[in-house]
Amino acid sequence: MLTLSLNRQSGHAGPMGRRSFLKLGASGLAGFSLADIARARSAASSSASDTSVILLWLDGGPSHMDLYDMKPDAPAEYRGIWKPIRTNVPGMDMTELFPRQAKTAHRMSIIRSLHHGTGDHFGGGHRILTAKDMGVSGANNAPKFPSLGAIASMQLGPRRTGMPAYVGLPNASSIGLVPGYFGGHFLGKAFDPFMPGGDPNSPRYSVKNLDLAGGLSLEKLDDRRSLQQRFDKVSAALDRSETVRAMDKFDQQAIDFVRGAAARTAFQIDREDVRLRDRYGRTSWGQSALVARRLVEAGSTFVTLTYGGWDHHWDLQKGMENYLPQVDTAVSALLEDLDERGMLEKTLVMVMGEFSRTPKMNDGGNGGPPRSMGTPGRDHWGNAMFCVMAGGGVQGGRIVGSTEKLGQAPKSRPVTPAQLHATVYKVLGIPNDLMLTDPTGRPVSPIEQAKPVDELF
Numbered sequence: 001m002l003t004l005s006l007n008r009q010s011g012h013a014g015p016m017g018r019r020s021f022l023k024l025g026a027s028g029l030a031g032f033s034l035a036d037i038a039r040a041r042s043a044a045s046s047s048a049s050d051t052s053v054i055l056l057w058l059d060g061g062p063s064h065m066d067l068y069d070m071k072p073d074a075p076a077e078y079r080g081i082w083k084p085i086r087t088n089v090p091g092m093d094m095t096e097l098f099p100r101q102a103k104t105a106h107r108m109s110i111i112r113s114l115h116h117g118t119g120d121h122f123g124g125g126h127r128i129l130t131a132k133d134m135g136v137s138g139a140n141n142a143p144k145f146p147s148l149g150a151i152a153s154m155q156l157g158p159r160r161t162g163m164p165a166y167v168g169l170p171n172a173s174s175i176g177l178v179p180g181y182f183g184g185h186f187l188g189k190a191f192d193p194f195m196p197g198g199d200p201n202s203p204r205y206s207v208k209n210l211d212l213a214g215g216l217s218l219e220k221l222d223d224r225r226s227l228q229q230r231f232d233k234v235s236a237a238l239d240r241s242e243t244v245r246a247m248d249k250f251d252q253q254a255i256d257f258v259r260g261a262a263a264r265t266a267f268q269i270d271r272e273d274v275r276l277r278d279r280y281g282r283t284s285w286g287q288s289a290l291v292a293r294r295l296v297e298a299g300s301t302f303v304t305l306t307y308g309g310w311d312h313h314w315d316l317q318k319g320m321e322n323y324l325p326q327v328d329t330a331v332s333a334l335l336e337d338l339d340e341r342g343m344l345e346k347t348l349v350m351v352m353g354e355f356s357r358t359p360k361m362n363d364g365g366n367g368g369p370p371r372s373m374g375t376p377g378r379d380h381w382g383n384a385m386f387c388v389m390a391g392g393g394v395q396g397g398r399i400v401g402s403t404e405k406l407g408q409a410p411k412s413r414p415v416t417p418a419q420l421h422a423t424v425y426k427v428l429g430i431p432n433d434l435m436l437t438d439p440t441g442r443p444v445s446p447i448e449q450a451k452p453v454d455e456l457f
Contacts, residue, residue: 049346049429050159051392052296053152054303056289056331056351059173060310061121063357063378064386065407066320068094069112077361078406081317081375089397097324100332106397107335107344108390109456113401113410116355116417119380121311124354125174127382129181131418131447141177143185146436148421149302150184150191151446155430160299162262167295168193168304169288170200175354182304186439193304200269200287207267266298267291276337281329289330293337296347301428310353314364315374327351335390348392348427356385359407383409387420392427394456418450426452 063080065071070084070093084093087105094102101108116127118137126136130145146154153166172193174180184191196207269277269291280286285307292303307327312319331351338344357378363370364377384403390396401413425432425447432452435443 049427051346051348051427051429052159052301052303053149053348053350053392053424053428054289054292054296054305054334055149056305056307056327056349057174058310058327058351058353059125059175059306059308060312060353061124061355061357061380062310062353063312063316064112064384064403065357065359065378066095066316067098067324068110068386068388069384069403069407070095071359071405071407074359074406077376078359080361082320092397092399095324097320098328100328104332104335107339108349108388108396109394109398109400111387111389111400111415111420111453111456112384112403113413114352114385114387114415114417114420115410116382116385118382119355120382121175121354121380122177124380124382125181127417128352128354128420129174131416131421131450141175143177143181143183146185146187146191146446147179147182148424149182149193149304150187151434151436152302152424152428152430153191153193154184154187155434156301156428158299159296159301160262163266163295163299164194164263165301166191166193167292167300167302168195168306169291170197170284171195171306172304173306173308187436193302196267199284200291201282201284205267205269205287207264262298266294266300269294279329279337280333281326283326283329285326286330286333289334290337293334293343293347297341297343312357312377313362313373313379314366314377316361316377317375331388338391344391345393346391348394348424349388349390350424351388352386355380355382357381359384387415389423389456394427398456400453400455413455415453416450418447419453421447422450423452423456426457 065078066080066082071079072084073079083096085096085099085102086093087102089105092105092110094105116124118124118127120137122141123133123137126143126145127133129147131148132145134144136142136144149166156165158165168179168182172179172182172195174182179192179195182193183189198205198207269287272290277287277290280290285305288305292305295303309319309323331349334349335344338347338349358381361376361378364373364375365371366373384407401415402411403409404411422432425434432447433445433449435445438444
């Protein structure tokens with residue numbers, strides 16, 4: 001018996017993860033509220049652009065004072081270990097560990113006045129990725145709202161047939177939660193990111209989750225699709241409902257994803273010239289950035305790269321001297337590659353984490369003798385942080401906002417997470433007045449009609 005569930009409540013898609021979605025075959029979408037998906041995407045279609053987003057997520061909290069908002073005139077315990085260097089944009093100095101980004105700074109802009117006011121990892125991650133506070137903290141860390149990427153996936157779908165709309169490389173991890181605050185929450189697991197796993201820097205990198213379920217061949221898949229089409233004809237004679245009409249479209253999208261070559265090809269990083277792979281850096285982070293470019297080029301809408309390990313309460317020097325060159329290589333190569341391919345105007349690149357670090361460094365002791373844990377570090381700080389944005393219509397070479405002389409708080413043009421999300425909405429063509437239906441059935445605005453940061457455009 002083939003059963004269709006046509007009466008599920010809007011926004012509740014049921015417990016389906018990435019593996020089951022890719023292995024469901026032709027009839028597996030029957031339990032989803034696909035009419036709601038159709039309505040949402042139809043409503044967005046009139047204003048949607050064909051732009052995509054690549055988010056480099058620095059999980060754990062990178063210090064603004066050591067990356068993009070250095071304070072060389074502050075006292076030593078504030079200004080830190082490294083010196084700033086000039087970039088090819090006047091006034092846009094950055095750490096000396098970013099020499100390659102310094103040469104491509106004209107392609108990027110920096111928000112230096114982003115803030116949300118919490119030094120809690122979980123609270124900060126939730127606020128940045130969902131634009132909502134909702135009481136989330138380390139003591140109450142369950143996600144309570146859909147992420148920016150999930151909403152983009154729901155509204156827009158993939159840019160090309162056969163591609164996953166939303167991808168997390170190698171997975172989507174926010175403060176150790178998978179997918180955590182990157183997930184679809186009450187929109188349903190259908191809007192969680194596809195997480196291929198693996199290491200793109202591995203010589204044998206492959207994405208096994210694009211295979212069909214055991215015992216299901218392409219021929220059987222086509223047979224099951226034919227069966228469903230015949231069923232739909234019978235259904236049409238009885239009750240040609242909006243949900244059934246929607247399933248025609250979205251069942252076919254699932255089939256295209258599973259049986260098509262687009263997604264498989266996009267993940268085949270070994271097709272790239274070895275010289276380009278070298279430019280991105282032969283690291284997991286660098287090669288993930290290259291896969292992200294291949295995904296948006298093939299038609300994915302929102303791709304997140306998780307670069308973890310930024311919680312440097314001590315031994316900051318060792319951590320930064322390991323991580324920052326990798327970030328420098330990946331970000332600069334990504335911007336240059338997108339630009340050279342004519343894709344930068346249609347691809348928004350973002351670099352940020354859940355919060356920043358304390359402007360004043362600690363003594364490296366963690367309660368013991370100074371430097372007993374290594375070089376001094378920085379603790380949690382949500383009162384001043386950064387976001388790098390490039391492409392997607394964002395003009396390069398701009399600095400939005402500033403922090404006061406010790407880097408402790410915004411001095412000018414403070415920017416909130418909701419305003420950051422509104423900026424991404426503008427890039428993607430998502431209506432600013434979008435309303436979702438929460439689990440209680442009430443309409444809720446994801447961004448409370450916040451205005452985008454128009455100085456970037």
